[in-house]
Structures are given as structure tokens and as C-alpha cells.
Amino acid sequence: MKQKFYNLQITTNGQKLYEFTDQTIKWISKYNFKNGLLNLSVQHTSASLIIQENADPDVQIDLINYFDKLFPMDNKSYIHTIEGKDDMPAHIKSALTNNQISLSVKDSKLLLGTWQGIYLFEHRLEVQKRTIIHHFIGE
């Protein structure tokens, strides 16, 4: 059994989807992983990991806009406001999406659909440094 860890750092600058599919594939290829599970986890509770379409960029714009509509910043009922108006909605968005994704690797290939990309979904407004742990277990 082979196990390996890697911390991918992404500096974000506002509410957007940051694709890192290529960095993940490069890492798999570098260590010549054949078959196994790749566990990705983001070490924060105001950003998410999601698999989304990487074909039409409008999908991401609509997604971000609709998230802001569903989980608005200007909600007077929030008690937790000390870290900024974007922080509480960020925690709600995080709870409703994922901090963690497990992907399968088969014959040295990351099993994603044709239009699927892996994204860090940033929910904060200011510049943030985010860590995404990569953990491979397999052979």
C-alpha cells in the first residue's frame, strides 16, 4: 500500500471558482499512482470544494450569483457579524456544499467526467490563502 500527502496552496481574491484539476493530475502523474483513492479536503469553513462543469464559464457566474441570492450578505438576522458581512453567509454556503471530496484513480487516470473540473469555491470577499490537502491511498 502506498500513501502520499501534498498541500496545495491557492491564494484567492474574492468569490469565484478556482479550478485546480491540472495541478491534481500533475501530482498523480509525478508519483506514478496507479489505482487508489484521492481524498481532497479544504482546511477552512468559509470555502468549499466542488466538481462543476468546466465548459461554459457562464455556469460559474450564474452559480455564484444564485448562491448570493439564496444566502444574502445583507441579512439582519445574523448574530455572527464580527468577521464581516460575508463571513456568516460563507459558513452557510460551506455547510451546504462540501469541504471534502474523494476521487478514484484507475490505471493512472483521475476518474472525472468529460465536462467535470475540480474547483475551490471561495465564499469570502477579501484575499485569502487556502490549503487543499491531497491524500492518496492505493498502489
Place this chain on the structure above:
Amino acid sequence: MKQKFYNLQITTNGQKLYEFTDQTIKWISKYNFKNGLLNLSVQHTSASLIIQENADPDVQIDLINYFDKLFPMDNKSYIHTIEGKDDMPAHIKSALTNNQISLSVKDSKLLLGTWQGIYLFEHRLEVQKRTIIHHFIGE
């Protein structure tokens, strides 16, 4: 260490929950998996994988209706409309649910609660062919 892969194909016909618990259990039994992780991933971004109650079918009807209410098709603010009115809500529903689930197998038994079933949750209106990758790692 034992690893095995299997692509389950499901043809969907509209927004519904399609249970595949039995197919998954049959596959585990066929290869005599004892203990390990079963990683399921759907290779699309407009359908989800969910664990839900398989007792009262009304739960699924309410779930689908409430999803349509929260993420409506007739939303004039969507930019991405080229693939039909159901496509952008489908991406939003996908982002807010799961593309991937890891389940545990112990003593040849898939560990699900008494009322839990595994479902493909289809978010598109037209007929679709969906692939759900099954990946077992264990012994």
C-alpha cells in the same frame, strides 16, 4: 489489498430519484468484498448521488418539489440558458448536493441505516444516460 472498478449505467427519464442500492449490494457480493471503502461517483454535473429514506415514497415527491421551488427554472437572471431552462438549476442542485459518496463495507455488508437507500438524483427533464463509477478498495 484488493481494488475493483465497475461502471453502473442508469438511463433516466426526468427529475426523479433512481434507487440503485440493490445493484451495488449485488456487485459487492459478486466479488466477495469483505472490508473496505466503496467510492461512488457520478460523472456528470447535472445529477447527484444521495442517501435518502426508502420507506415512504412521498418523501421523494416532496424533496423534488422543494428543490424545484428553491432552485426554479423560470429565473430570468440566469445567463447560461443555451442548454435548456432545466440545465442551470441542475448545476446549482448538483453543487448543493453530492457527486460522490464513500460507503463502508464490513463483514461483506454495506453499512447503510435501516431506512437508507442510495439514489441517483436526476435534475434534467429529458432522457439521459448516467454513469456511476463504483470503486472498491479493501480486502
Place this chain on the structure above:
Amino acid sequence: MKQKFYNLQITTNGQKLYEFTDQTIKWISKYNFKNGLLNLSVQHTSASLIIQENADPDVQIDLINYFDKLFPMDNKSYIHTIEGKDDMPAHIKSALTNNQISLSVKDSKLLLGTWQGIYLFEHRLEVQKRTIIHHFIGE
């Protein structure tokens, strides 16, 4: 390869986040797990597993309140009402969050961010007994 299972039981008393990070860490330490995956799954469809901030308790209050606002109990359109007004919203909340989380263990340490805690998110009003399966696979 090492595998181990453990059923953590939590008795809940209403809609709240119940942290169990310490119990999980103690279990990892007890069996001296070094590197591997820890798969957590809740065996119910009206409670969730989430990773959230364990610093400011107001975050959890806002989260619960906002969930109740988004997925209200007094919704006349629900058909499934036989198990109480809180049951159908609980299923919807469960579908939109997670039943299952996989965490990485490295050098005997559970890889969580500084402010991250693991919680059972109870969506029912009455007292419930909940089971969270812990499954370690690694070395």
C-alpha cells in the same frame, strides 16, 4: 493494511450541532492509527455530518436559524407529514448537506484546519439516538 470499525452513539435533544471531534481523535489515538482514511457515516436521513467552525458559538446559532428559514416546517405543500412537521424539512436538510465525510490521518494526526470541528447536525425536534460509524483504513 489495517481496518477498524467503531459505532459512536450520540443522544440528541433537538436541532443543534453536536461536536464529537474529541471522541474521534481519542479513537484514532487508542488504536494508534498512523496514516489512512477515516470514513464517517451517519445511519439516518434526518441528521447530517458537517465540518464547521468551533470558535464563535454564534455561527452555529445563525446556521440553525438560517436552515429553518430556508427549509421551513410550516410549509403546506409537503405531502409527507405523518412523522411530524419537522420530518420532511429534516430530509431536505439531509439531502442538501452530508451523511458521510472522509477525513485524512497523517502521522497519527487527524487533518483538520485550526478552526474546524466535526459535528452531528440534528434536524429533528424530539430526542433521538444517532449512530455515527467510524471506519479506518490505512496503516
